[in-house]
Amino acid sequence: MLAAYIERYGNPDRLIVGEQPMPTPGARDLLVEVAAASVNPIDFKLRDGKLKALLPLRFPLILGNDLSGIVRAVGAETTRFKLGDRIVARLDKMRIGAFAQFALVGESEAAHAPKQIDLIDAAALPLAGLTAWQALFELGELKAGQSLLVHAGAGGVGHFAVQLGRWRGARVIATASAANRERCLALGAHEVIDYHSQRFERALQDVDVVLDTQGGDVLMRSIAITRPGGHVISIGAMPTPNVVREWGARPPLTWILSWLTRRERAAAKKRGVNYNYLFMRADGEQLAKLVELVDAGSLKPLIDKRFPLKQAAAALAQVEAGHTVGKVLIVP
DSSP: OEEEEESSOOSGGGOEEEEOOOOOOOTTEEEEEEEEEEOOHHHHHHHHTTTTTTOOOOSSEEOOOEEEEEEEEEOTTOOSOOTTOEEEEEOOTTSOOOSBSEEEEEGGGEEEOOSSSOTTGGGGSHHHHHHHHIIIIIISOOOTTOEEEESSTTSTTHHHHHHHHHHHTOEEEEEEOGGGHHHHHHHTOSEEEETTTOOGGGTOOSEEEEEESSOHHHHHHHHHTEEEEEEEEESSSOOOHHHHHHTTOOTTHHHHHHHHTHHHHHHHHHHTOEEEEOOOOOOHHHHHHHHHHHHTTSOOOOEEEEEEGGGHHHHHHHHHHOOOOSEEEEEO
């Protein structure tokens, strides 16, 4: 089968598009013919080797973390899916491989695909949608009537977070460029702050929940305008020590991350803000809830561009450059 893979970590030139063996499903696996895979920042971070201390994956490594497709074979112990089912899935972090014509999906990672949108476009949903859901509702404990600040509201995770926040009944404020203002308002934002011309901390105070997609200075400024007892969740900063401990990491990695994240953790503690870094997890049941929202018309993925599998390197380059609107897809 054709796949986009690396044989060692390195720069974008390390990505190879070529033949790889067809995967064989285990007892609780689905063999899925990939309709599309979405491109996420984790893909180029894995390619570059930036996550090798946390994710000791084997080579050759087929990239790609989430997908949509059709079930072509099932393991002997699978019960929820059958041949021909249309599914979406975020693959387990230790067994990725969505940038290919076929991929293995654990049954617990999958959900039936939405019926109201194209199967290819449905590939945009799993990783980014689950990230937004877990950030807002698990870590952020977002409730109706609260205020939610979403950075990069037109981005891959941000555009889902804006819609989910509006669905929950929160007052949603998004940061975006002037070019994306109307798009964020159409997604459900009540207010859009142009990050090129206005500093958000001058317009906001005592925000209940912040989804930070940037890290660095944006994260520190976000903590400063969150109310005591509120929540700041980052997917753009460095992982915090508690997250990597949960993955089984030991010193010296936990010591290094403790030092690297000391400023934001100290600032949050001083202000009384609950600060968490999120590395989302695969969850088929949560994904099914997102699918229900899509079919109900409450959630819609935005597609920036589709690339054929042979142009996987260009797809990664576009996402790595930033400023995409919604999601970039790879279509085998």
